[in-house]
Amino acid sequence: MRAISKKGLVLVMISGFLLLSLIYLWFPVKKQSVDIGLTQRGHIEKLLMEKNKDTLSSYHDVPYVLKESVSRQLAYGTCECRGDENKINLPLPRILFPRVWANNLNHAYLESDPDPGGVIGRRDKEYSAFQRRSYSPADLLIVAEANSPLQYPTQGVEVRPMKTIIIPGLGLKQDPRPTHTVSLSVTMGTLDVAATVVGVSISGAGQNTMGLSSSVLSQLNRQLQFVTYTNTLFHPKTADTVLYGSGGHKAAFTIKVGHRAIPKLFNSGTNEGYNISALVTIATKTFLRYDKLRDMINSVRKYYPTVLIVIADDNEHPQPVTGPHIDRYIMPFGKGWFAGRNLAVSQVTTKYVLWVDDDFLFTESTKLEKMVDILEKTTLDLVGGAVTEVTGYSATYQHTFSVDEGGSEGDCLHIRQGHYHSIQGFPSCVVADAVINFFMARTDKILRVGFNPQLSRRGHLEFFVDALGSLHVGSCSDVKIGHASKIVLPWSKSESAKSYDRFRYSFTNSEGRMQTEVYYFKNRLKCMSSN
Known part of the structure; x- marks a missing residue:
């Protein structure tokens, strides 16, 4: 009897395991549906990184408590080469619940190389060159602080190489004072104005640094609507950083410099259906x-x-x-x-x-x-x-x-x-x-x-x-x-x-x-x- 009950128990356990496995395969978790149509724009990802600590330094006396469910998902600038332990070595569990493997490529590649130091040096050199080729100032994180009197575009300003545009959105919001001044500077072009406004003094027009001043704020704001940027350093795709300031207030934003992408269109030969x-x-x-x-x-x-x-x-x-x-x-x-x-x-x-x-x-x-x-x-x-x-x-x-x-x-x-x-x-x-x-x-x-x-x-x-x-x-x-x-x-x-x-x-x-x-x-x- 005891032997029969043991066999029955084993049979029940195996049947239960197979039933759970079939349920897992037949009834998967409902998929999230997301629209990726042509009109959709990607969501802006907000990341908390170590290099941004300067923006929070003024509040070091304010206590805080980490939210574990969120903080553990952040990237901390390091990674581990670790796979799952092979605790169960049976064929069925391996098929249903595949084990994560990891391969340490440093060991796998370098240990058999006669000159590992040379390989590392060449790879580092190639990576540095890659970073130089792919870097754009537009990648730099720029935070526009609250309560600044400066009004400026934070993104979306573009100019073709060696061409001129009016910089949109410039303005100054201040209480009345004897003189209102602003300054702008760039590195890959020159600044100027498309029109002048009575009562506004302009210095550095046609150079990479320009200053504007007026005793009447409305006049200065009107003049800011005519400020132009001309690209003078050719590059097919990069960005210029504009430094914008008034008194002790400073801001920065980027102007993308690049050619317009030429479309590649294909003629299918029909307007109905797909040929x-x-x-x-x-x-x-x-x-x-x-x-x-x-x-x-x-x-x-x-x-x-x-x-x-x-x-x-x-x-x-x-x-x-x-x-x-x-x-x-x-x-x-x-x-x-x-x-x-x-x-x-x-x-x-x-x-x-x-x-x-x-x-x-x-x-x-x-x-x-x-x-x-x-x-x-x-x-x-x-x-x-x-x-x-x-x-x-x-x-x-x-x-x-x-x-x-x-x-x-x-x-x-x-x-x-x-x-x-x-x-x-x-x-x-x-x-x-x-x-x-x-x-x-x-x-x-x-x-x-x-x-x-x-x-x-x-x-x-x-x-x-x-x-x-x-x-x-x-x-x-x-x-x-x-x-x-x-x-x-x-x-x-x-x-x-x-x-x-x-x-x-x-x-x-x-x-x-x-x-x-x-x-x-x-x-x-x-x-x-x-x-």
Whole structure:
């Protein structure tokens, strides 16, 4: 009896665990819906940082109590390379509740390098140069203190290189006094006035520092409405800081200097509906899988007979690939995965490019119109779909990224399965940072990011890491593409399939070191963690 009750207890525990797991999978937490339409503007993030302590120094005697739920979410300028402890080593819990792993890239990369000090020095030098290239005075935090008599624009003032504008919004609010004075100074241009007002004295007109004074406040304010700024130092994109003061009161604001972005417009040839052939080009890379490639092409032609397919081919002995609306580009043998992506995408002339693997298969659920629709109606730059295996299981491969500052050794990149929120008007679509290897993107935006040709055999997340902060990425689970079956008996594999497996799944030490170098040196990371 005792043995039977023990078995029953174990059976009940296992059944309960499986029931809870199924409930977790079947009834996920309700997604937050956020509108990311073309008219939406991003929310301004307010961060409390150590460098802002000077603005609070006058109130050091005022006591305060930290709100733990908020303060622990703040960035403190450091990061830790730490993963989850592997307490449970059973297959089912690992699938349902994946463990977070962490890789200390400092150790992984530097310990095998003969000159780690030299590597660190070169990386620091490259990072300093990167900071110089990417820094803009517009990034500087400027706080306009309350009760200041100065009125000035805090943002939104722009001038084209070497051009002149009137600075809007200047004013002075003071009680009557014998003389009212203001001063302005800039570093990348000159100040002047478009008109003069009787009773106002002007000094330094046409120079980088100018003063205005008057005994009548209304006259001075009228003169301030004609103050001009002329840019004299060419730069395609930067900002000039204007120092503005009156007596003991000082303020600062920025004027953005830069060219207006030239639009890139695409003529789809129709005003009704979406002409997919005019809007979308399909791009792929093939290697040792001509049978899969032909099946993929045939599946495309079943639903989209006139869409152009661009193929990058790095086979040693290219075979014929014939048919209408196909452009194939032969590469050096074994040039690699990302090099092929670069080549294929570089030849796309349509507004959008659809990336597919050469063993994907179009189905009735592969609705390119849906992908075009969300790209046309939102600010997304790239939208992924779902890949359906022969078993019927569909994967979307949605991930989010976060980067913690880590000091001189580099930053920490944290990759997690999941997404941010759903998209209003598109209930099957969410926003994420990385998606599956079936996606449609704005061609010009994806070309700006590019694919690292050093990654020859493996690589996917590396592209999305490079795109972080540049591409707005989404994923739609209702646009699906099929995947050719990978279930093949070993003795029935063709020689080309065996050769492909040797190339695809072998991973040498040099390739592993290259992949680590991409993250450590190129992306200046000291740690990665992922689940």
